[in-house]
Amino acid sequence: xxxxxxxxxxxxxxxxxxxxxxxxxxxxxxxxxxxxxxxxxxxxxxxxxxxxxxxxxxxxxxxxxxxxxxxxxxxxxxxxxxxxxxxxxxxxxxxxxxxxxxxxxxxxxxxxxxxxxxxxxxxxxxxxxxxxxxxxxxxxxxxxxxxxxxxxxxxxxxxxxxxxxxxxxxxxxxxxxxxxxxxxxxxxxxxxxxxxxxxxxxxxxxxxxxxxxxxxxxxxxxxxxxxxxxxxxxxxxxxxxxxxxxxxxxxxxxxxxxxxxxx
Numbered sequence: 647x648x649x650x651x652x653x654x655x656x657x658x659x660x661x662x663x664x665x666x667x668x669x670x671x672x673x674x675x676x677x678x679x680x681x682x683x684x685x686x687x688x689x690x691x692x693x694x695x696x697x698x699x700x701x702x703x704x705x706x707x708x709x710x711x712x713x714x715x716x717x718x719x720x721x722x723x724x725x726x727x728x729x730x731x732x733x734x735x736x737x738x739x740x741x742x743x744x745x746x747x748x749x750x751x752x753x754x755x756x757x758x759x760x761x762x763x764x765x766x767x768x769x770x771x772x773x774x775x776x777x778x779x780x781x782x783x784x785x786x787x788x789x790x791x792x793x794x795x796x797x798x799x800x801x802x803x804x805x806x807x808x809x810x811x812x813x814x815x816x817x818x819x820x821x822x823x824x825x826x827x828x829x830x831x832x833x834x835x836x837x838x839x840x841x842x843x844x845x846x847x848x849x850x851x852x853x854x855x856x857x858x859x860x861x862x863x864x865x866x867x868x869x870x871x872x873x874x875x876x877x878x879x880x881x882x883x884x885x886x887x888x889x890x891x892x893x894x895x896x897x898x899x900x901x902x903x904x905x906x907x908x909x
Contacts, residue, residue, distance in 0.1 A: 650676040651767065654691045656702035656714055657730075658683045665756060666701060666730060673760030684708045685717070692721055699763060704731035704738075715747055724773055726766035730759065824899050831895035835888060846877035846884075853877075 653670075657663045663681055670677055680695050682688045683706055691697065700718060702711040711729050718725055729742060732753035739750035748769075749762045853870050 650678055651698040651763075652695060653677050653679040654688070654695060654697045654700045655679055655681045656683070656688060656700065656706065656709065656711065657681060658703065658706045662703065662730075662753060665753070666759070669756040669759050670763075673763075675760055675763065685713065688714055689717060692718065697725065699766065700725060700727045701730050701759075702727065704729055704734040711747075712742070715742075715745075719746065724770050724777075726763075726770050728759075728762060728766060730756070820902055820905075824902055827898060828895065831891065835891060846880040849873060849877045 655663060655666060657666070667679075680691050680697075682691050685708070688709065700714070702714050704711045711731070715727050718727055726748040727746075728749045728751060729739065729747060730751045730753060734742075734750065743750065748766045751759045751762055853873050856870055
């Protein structure tokens with residue numbers, strides 16, 4: 647081992663404790679240890695000794711391995727727990743390993759103790775690394791989920807903005823079409839005004855001049871009055887035509903606006 651490990655030894659037999667120490671020395675493991683025999687001593691050692699490993703006899707007068715293991719699990723679930731006993735038997739050892747005990751070493755075969763300690767420490771190191779990696783993955787996954795949610799919100803906002811721009815563009819296009827149609831309507835009215843008003847207005851002006859010169863000729867005056875009535879009727883018809891044109895233009899503009907709103 648490259649550094650000193652700290653071991654809690656649960657053992658009431660001094661000879662057995664000595665044999666464990668001798669085997670650890672032979673293996674070259676550098677270690678510090680504390681020996682406990684009761685529940686109170688064990689709980690104190692767990693809190694104060696900062697152990698890397700627990701070696702426990704199966705049964706003591708005032709304590710036992712199963713109780714020690716359960717206490718350890720509540721506080722330090724990853725701390726390796728190896729039972730070193732001569733009375734447990736292989737069948738009981740297997741059952742204990744199934745509930746989470748790290749390993750079992752018979753007291754009459756302590757030669758395997760060092761290899762099982764090294765393997766247990768290696769396994770716990772791997773477990774700790776896995777926990778760290780899993781936590782990093784959990785954090786990264788949470789960050790990715792948040793990033794995806796933010797991206798989804800951004801996409802939704804962009805889609806809404808795009809829809810607004812499309813609608814605004816459509817409304818602008820309709821407005822441009824309405825403007826063009828309105829301009830065309832104005833041009834039509836200008837044409838009507840220019841061509842249809844010019845003749846009757848010219849007639850009226852001309853007749854008014856003749857009237858000034860023909861006040862003493864009733865027959866000629868009646869003829870001139872007829873021309874005036876005709877010109878007035880032409881102006882009246884034009885006024886009606888102009889009103890119809892304006893109403894039609896206004897209706898088209900309103901209809902296109904309603905189409906845009908309904909879409």
